[in-house]
Amino acid sequence: MAIFTVIGLGCFGQTIALELTKLGHDVIGIDTVQRNIEQVADRITHAVIADATDEKVLDELNVKKSAAAIVAIGEDIEASILCVLNLKNLNIAQVWVKAKTKSHHTILSHLGVEKILHPEEDMGIRIAQTLSYPMVSRYMALDSGHFIVKVLIHEKLHGVNLQGLMQKYAENIQILLVQRDTQIFYQISDDFTLAKDDILIVEGLQHNLQKLSSSFQ
Template sequence: MKKQFAVIGLGRFGGSICKSLMNEGMDVLAIDQDEEKVNEFASIATQAVIADSTDEKALKSLGIRNFDHVVVAIGDNIQASILTTLILDEMKVKHITVKAQNDYHETVLNRIGAHEIVHPERDMGIRIAHNVVSDNVLDYLELSDEHSIVELAAGPTIDGKTIVDLDVRSTYGCNILAIKRNEELTVSPEPEVKLYEGDILIIIGADADISRLESYWIDEN
């Protein structure tokens, strides 16, 4: 059974989520006060409506409490974001994800019932910073304050060596989740698999361990 999502706020962030969910085959209710934005998503979302999310009656009339997941993607209006989240929590919505503008906003959202809080601009900034600092880091995903998943380009120092030879887990405390090679993806590779220069290694571990691993046997600089 398909999950039902509601996305409140159809700016760049909310609009992107709405389109991505639809591409995944989900049912999506798109909500915004701006008629022009709602008209834009009328042919994209399952349903698009003009509504004020700070109006509890309006949300009730949309049956918002019956949705599996509601994303509050309101842009610069922190007051509207907070009030909307509060109303959703009081209505016992199953899962509420909210876009935060800053740390203060996040603190308030945590106290009033948001289940998940995202900082798209900050998170993208961190991701880009990691990518530009090292030529070997191709992509970066922060899992927590101390753990991440990264894509690392394998250099010549590990060419022809197996995962067993490198002893990644016990030496560096990291795990190789997958290997990309010539557009082919090998998930949970066997310890005897050889690695070659140009392979893309998908690594999970603590940030400090990943940095140490990169410095010792991937980063040639």
């Protein structure tokens, strides 16, 4: 169990704070808006009305014990930057920050922020991917254009030989596993056939995955 600090308890900040709490961590939530504090006060470890742009306030709240701090301030870019400077001065191990604009992102980069978050942009990309490839329920981007994708097998592919499908549509794509109910198959034999509602996890370059997706439509 670790201690985390979340500064800014709008929708994004609240989601992070509550999920960290569910995972068993102690969470210090800070906001200047009383309503935001009231919404999480009985669901996280500490919820405090405070000005996080004041380094002394953060020091008094003992946020320096945090394994990481997440600055989820929305519109006030100046306040976001001041919070980052304060957290850096307090030697917080990791600082994650929600960026509002490209210039905000640039400033945060120069300040050495470990992780810059663009939740609206990321969600937009995910929605577009879902609309374009409805068979892909989840994906994770790796480096150099590689992705790991989770594919739900629909009735159209029930009984189809997986290796044959991959040879026809999916050059240079690695099958990681197939899940069927509670069974997980890591070694896929040449005669393995897909079943409706199987979950297929594969890894490959985006353009190869796009070719594979055509077989699912």
